[in-house]
Amino acid sequence: MKVTQTSDNNILTLSLDGELDASSAVLLDTELNKPDVLQYQKVLIDCQRLNYISSAGLGVFISHLQRFQDAGVKLVFFNMQEKVHNVFEILGLDTLMTIVPSQAEATAV
């Protein structure tokens, strides 16, 4: 999996490309663990090219959820594919995390 970072005006966008499984979860975890991530007001996750997410991948977001909330950083997912959204939904994460259809909406949240 590939993670591309773009930052603009207090917004950090991470674009995920490929499959987020146990091995790529480590990569993403490293990215999210960086202290400067918490300097942003929002962290947007672009899921357009995210084809698959394993429980390890979900675990990464779950483990950072509380940390982001405590630091007042909003975590927003957008452009999520149907099947990936389904995984979030089954686990009940859609009630905890902000998942919106498009980037415009994500920025507006």
Place this chain on the structure above:
Amino acid sequence: MSLPPALRAALLPLMLLSWALVLTSTLLRLNQPAAPTGLATPLAGLLALAVFTAATFAYQRSRPDPLRGTDFVGLLRRLLLGPGLLVLVCGVCYLLERFLVQERPGYEQQFFAASYTLNAGLFILLLTYSTYAWRSLVLFRSSSQLRTQWRAFEVLLALVLVRLFVPTFSPVANFITLGLIALIGVYMSGNQRWVAYLNRRQKWEVLLLQLGLLLSLMGFSAYFLHVGSRLQGIVPVQQQDFILNLTLMATFFSGMGLLVTLFNLPTAGVFEQKREEILSLQRLTQLIQKGQSEQEVYTMLFDAAVQTVSADAAWLEIDDETLPLENRAYNVRPEQSTLIRNLLAEYNLSQIEYLNNDLPNSSGFRTLDLGFGSLLVMPLRSAKRQYGSLYLLKEQRHGFDRESLSILQTFTSQTVLSIENLQLLAASIQSERVKEELKIASSVQDSLIPKELPTDNWFEISSHALAAKEVGGDFYDFLHLPGRRLAILIGDVSGKGVTAAFHMAQMKGIFHALMQENPLARDEREKFPVPSKFMAMANRALVHCLERSSFITAALYIIDYEHGGFVFARAGHCHTLYYHSIKEEVSYFRTAGLGLGIIRTDSYEKHIKNQFYDYNPGDVMVIYTDGIVEARGANQEEYGEERLQQMLERTYYLEASEIKEQMLADLNEFSKGQPMHDDQTLLVIKFKAAQPETSN
């Protein structure tokens, strides 16, 4: 070139006979000095001598090679102590003859003739023995070319026999023959490879033996020269010349052999050192194959290195602190090694190959005043890591040469190789042990999965569970509750392997602990927690032991077949697939519910709901884990909820076990040839009409 056996057998009698003829001819000639006839003629004597000489050479030539293996010393010793001692016989004969002449005057000529003939025979015997011993040595590990050259040499030697029948041999011809023989002899001596195989002690021994042999030959020569003046009329001139020629040749060749050995003496040390190096390398190599301990390999390297380069002091530093320190320093005090190590570190020279052959004149070392002249540091290094360093010291300056450097490099690389081998071996044993433990974990986990499914006449239940690795994170369990109720729990721990298996066992414990009757309950329905309550309590219990990034999905069903209904809560687990027999329709219960361990506060209760449903006989409930719907097909697509739903639409009328089998068959068909990514669990429950009179 070898003789037929019959002829070979005749050689020894021929030798004896011809020698007897020589003796007879000589003695007869004494009686008829003026005009000898028959056997007494000089020609007959010379002919007999020629036959004797030829037969002796031929006999010796046909005998097996006197050299046994590489026992050169033994060969020479046998030569000296056997035929070499014939010179004593010669001496005794001479003294005996002198004595008899005193005692019995008048027979001196006869005595002298007999003694002379005997000595000539013995001398020729010694000469043949020496020649063929020499042949064994020269031809030791020789090329076929040299063997051909040897035959040429033998032909030349045979030419000397001609000498016997030419009354006046021209000095020029004599010179040419002897010169040729001498030249070939010198050339042959240059091919004596055997000397190189001797160590220093053996070379000295060989030198002494050759000296003894030379003395023995010179004894004969002295005799023949001494008696020369008395031979007139007894021995033909040709015979006398022939014998003298032979002595000359013999002395020349044994002198050559002596010189070859003598000049080879100084090289003995070098050869021995090389041999020692090879043996040390061999010992090191053997250690690898025996697979002994690292400590032993290091000790072996240390001993071999010190011995091979003749170091005056040395120590070995190993970075691995767990190995004991004994036998790692030789003739060096701890403060000396510390000084040297610190100095090298100061110059940034530690951890690399370093050679200083002039310590007293090097700036840093001069001040240390170590009493050593040369230092060699050899790191023990592989491509991946450094194992330590070997320090060698010598008292004299310029103590280490290029050879010692290269042999030490071989030693250290061999050592590193064997150390890595041993570590690999240890690692593989370790991984074997881990595998064994995983097997145990797997069988322990297997015992946690219920083997006996609940059976009753109001439902059918069939299950399937398959772990992707030795131990998995899927689980399910059943518990009968009072009042005709059955609790079914299914779950999936995120991640796989041992950690997941631990949490799975924990979940089973929580299930059994929470599903206990509460004695304080006010009414029947509160005696056992409802599914949502159960999930909330389980979530609270798991908070303390689940790592931050792990979570568990679970679903708990409590089926009350007295009232024909069930209640369930879904904590992030896969949706329940259901066949409604009244509606004749297959659908998923799409309820909300958050996985366990995601929210770690009491607010979790808000995220979990109970769902009640009244079932009808013929309804089918399919409970599974994500390993089923996320199984991959040939194009990496997922099996999916939809296909599972279609399967139930096709099979709902079958028995529970058949529905399960058909679903698994379809799944296996779909994911044929693909690796299994996740554990798979599938439970099929088919409700039947309750029959209260026979149940419970």
